[in-house]
Amino acid sequence: MKLPMIYSYLKKDLDKIEDAMTNTIRAEHPVLEDASVQLLRAGGKRIRPVFVLLSGKFGTYELPRIQTVAVALELIHMASLVHDDVIDDAELRRGKPTVKAKWDNKVAMYAGDYIFARSLEYLSKLEEPRAHQILAHTIVELCIGEVEQIRDKYRIEQHLKDYLRRIRRKTAILIAASARLGAIASGAPLGYESALYRYGYYVGMSYQIIDDVLDFTASETDLGKPAGGDLLQGNMTLPALLACEDRFFKERLTQVFRDPEAIDRETLEPFIQHIKTSDAIERSLAISDRYLEKAYRELDKLPPTRDRNTLKQIARHIGKRSS
Amino acid sequence: MIVLSYASMEELHTLRNKIEKRMQLAYLDENTEEPFLDDNKLLALQTLFGQTNLPDKQQTDYAVTIMLIQMALDTHDKVIRITKADETDEERKNRQLTVLAGNYYSALYYQILAGLGEIDMVALLATSIKEINEQKMSLYYDTTTAGAFFTKLGRLEGSLFRTAASRYTDTARLESLDDYFLISKLKRETKGNKQTPLSLKLAAILENQESGMTVTEAIHEEMEAAKVRLLAKLDLLPPAYALLSRKLLLQGNRQKELYLEEG
Numbered sequence: 001m002k003l004p005m006i007y008s009y010l011k012k013d014l015d016k017i018e019d020a021m022t023n024t025i026r027a028e029h030p031v032l033e034d035a036s037v038q039l040l041r042a043g044g045k046r047i048r049p050v051f052v053l054l055s056g057k058f059g060t061y062e063l064p065r066i067q068t069v070a071v072a073l074e075l076i077h078m079a080s081l082v083h084d085d086v087i088d089d090a091e092l093r094r095g096k097p098t099v100k101a102k103w104d105n106k107v108a109m110y111a112g113d114y115i116f117a118r119s120l121e122y123l124s125k126l127e128e129p130r131a132h133q134i135l136a137h138t139i140v141e142l143c144i145g146e147v148e149q150i151r152d153k154y155r156i157e158q159h160l161k162d163y164l165r166r167i168r169r170k171t172a173i174l175i176a177a178s179a180r181l182g183a184i185a186s187g188a189p190l191g192y193e194s195a196l197y198r199y200g201y202y203v204g205m206s207y208q209i210i211d212d213v214l215d216f217t218a219s220e221t222d223l224g225k226p227a228g229g230d231l232l233q234g235n236m237t238l239p240a241l242l243a244c245e246d247r248f249f250k251e252r253l254t255q256v257f258r259d260p261e262a263i264d265r266e267t268l269e270p271f272i273q274h275i276k277t278s279d280a281i282e283r284s285l286a287i288s289d290r291y292l293e294k295a296y297r298e299l300d301k302l303p304p305t306r307d308r309n310t311l312k313q314i315a316r317h318i319g320k321r322s323s
Numbered sequence: 324m325i326v327l328s329y330a331s332m333e334e335l336h337t338l339r340n341k342i343e344k345r346m347q348l349a350y351l352d353e354n355t356e357e358p359f360l361d362d363n364k365l366l367a368l369q370t371l372f373g374q375t376n377l378p379d380k381q382q383t384d385y386a387v388t389i390m391l392i393q394m395a396l397d398t399h400d401k402v403i404r405i406t407k408a409d410e411t412d413e414e415r416k417n418r419q420l421t422v423l424a425g426n427y428y429s430a431l432y433y434q435i436l437a438g439l440g441e442i443d444m445v446a447l448l449a450t451s452i453k454e455i456n457e458q459k460m461s462l463y464y465d466t467t468t469a470g471a472f473f474t475k476l477g478r479l480e481g482s483l484f485r486t487a488a489s490r491y492t493d494t495a496r497l498e499s500l501d502d503y504f505l506i507s508k509l510k511r512e513t514k515g516n517k518q519t520p521l522s523l524k525l526a527a528i529l530e531n532q533e534s535g536m537t538v539t540e541a542i543h544e545e546m547e548a549a550k551v552r553l554l555a556k557l558d559l560l561p562p563a564y565a566l567l568s569r570k571l572l573l574q575g576n577r578q579k580e581l582y583l584e585e586g
Contacts, residue, residue: 029460083426087419089406105406106463106520109399109422110456113429117452120433124446132437132445140434143427144348150419151350260412 006313017049020071035099035111042094048073052182055196057307059186069181072123082112131184138177145169153234154257172204195301202295203315209288212237228272242280292319355420358394363507370563388432395428451486473545477505499556502549509546
């Protein structure tokens with residue numbers, strides 16, 4: 001089953017969110033408008049709005065209020081992607097040219113800043129200081145996570161906890177915040193809010209681990225780029241870290257990483273192949289499963305509704321996804 | 324001699340320290356160019372908030388927040404237009420961290436104001452950032468004249484201040500401060516020989532216009548013109564801002580004339 005099928009009953013609300021996102025990022029300058037909607041048009045899983053909507057179901061579900069949070073969170077995510085493409089010098093995202101590729105880095109910087117500003121302006125309709133404090137803290141952590149990712153590039157001597165802390169900041173906390181803010185916007189009981197936050201956090205951790213595994217195992221067609229891109233950029237993701245438990249592998253990779261500018265795909269191909277065929281993939285997936293188990297346990301603290309079941313199915317889908 | 328009693332250098336120094344402390348993130352500090360903190364903008368904000376009934380802490384928090392936004396926007400302006408094909412590892416790291424530094428400073432603005440429960444101020448400044456990016460885009464695609472470019476630049480440089488001021492006063496009386504902010508910006512441009520996004524843009528406009536002027540000449544000419552405009556409108560400004568503007572003008576080559584006017 002495809003992911004959107006799991007939450008197909010939310011389609012009407014998700015369509016309204018999509019419309020609101022389009023309207024929110026309209027700009028006066030034609031290039032700014034085109035650049036801002038470029039990524040929106042490329043689509044996406046909209047997993048953050050889905051978590052906001054589903055969490056909102058555990059309180060008083062009033063769409064205009066929930067929508068405010070859902071739209072703002074997805075736009076914040078989009079703004080960061082537009083800037084990430086400048087950071088990664090990426091040409092394609094979701095199979096479409098990135099803003100920086102279609103225009104240039106400058107336009108991407110202005111569009112990202114514009115979308116971020118619009119999202120905060122839009123979210124300010126929600127007069128709930130606690131929600132803003134949580135989100136602001138999340139965004140700061142997200143930035144620190146990205147800085148740390150660059151700091152840790154080509155650094156072989158890393159511990160599992162370094163990686164986990166990095167993906168916590170990079171991915172998990174924004175998904176966790178989505179689930180939590182949906183609960184806050186709907187006035188859900190505090191116990192539910194905490195359970196939803198932790199559910200989002202665990203699902204987010206699993207999501208990123210699987211993303212990192214897929215970067216080695218998925219086909220170029222599914223990824224939209226050649227496999228092994230993370231390692232090529234010097235990112236020590238979980239499969240690479242686990243593969244480094246093999247001393248010989250680690251020594252060879254250390255030698256290669258000593259001269260980042262000399263690294264090309266051909267140099268790294270044997271390493272990518274080694275990781276793909278070693279037990280590092282299986283062990284990474286086992287760690288992802290442990291997070292998913294924790295996510296399921298958080299759901300047990302929520303009332304047994306269709307929405308709880310949907311959250312469980314989403315977690316299960318994330319655990320099994322192949323693209 | 325004009326003395327700025329309402330905003331002593333010590334207060335300015337304290338405020339600068341607070342901003343710098345708030346921005347600290349070791350890896351960014353070690354690997355990116357130090358962001359420029361415009362004292363003239365800070366003085367204008369100090370003057371603005373100093374005239375309100377806001378408690379001292381709130382005045383400081385607002386000034387820190389607005390300067391963080393300014394530095395976020397300025398930092399993102401440093402990102403080069405096209406990534407070089409033969410970019411070195413060091414250049415790549417610098418480009419990447421420049422993007423992230425700007426994002427980090429703007430996240431801090433939201434965090435400070437959200438922490439204070441100042442959601443209205445978050446909205447007000449977000450609207451301003453939105454408008455600034457519209458203006459930046461307009462400036463980026465501007466192919467008209469150097470004069471039109473400088474007018475837009477002055478407007479852009481004064482945007483955040485004007486937004487903050489709109490909360491407390493009639494900003495129509497502060498219109499001529501666009502020249503104050505423009506002079507401050509152009510002064511910075513004349514320091515050092517480095518090519519900046521502004522000088523590159525201006526070079527393209529001048530070439531398009533076939534003006535025969537160099538970038539440096541155009542900047543100096545505009546700076547002098549802006550000083551004359553600002554001096555002519557000093558009397559229209561509220562006294563505190565007139566004083567601030569005089570201080571800026573005194574820093575330049577119209578010092579002599581001002582002394583004469585002061586008697």
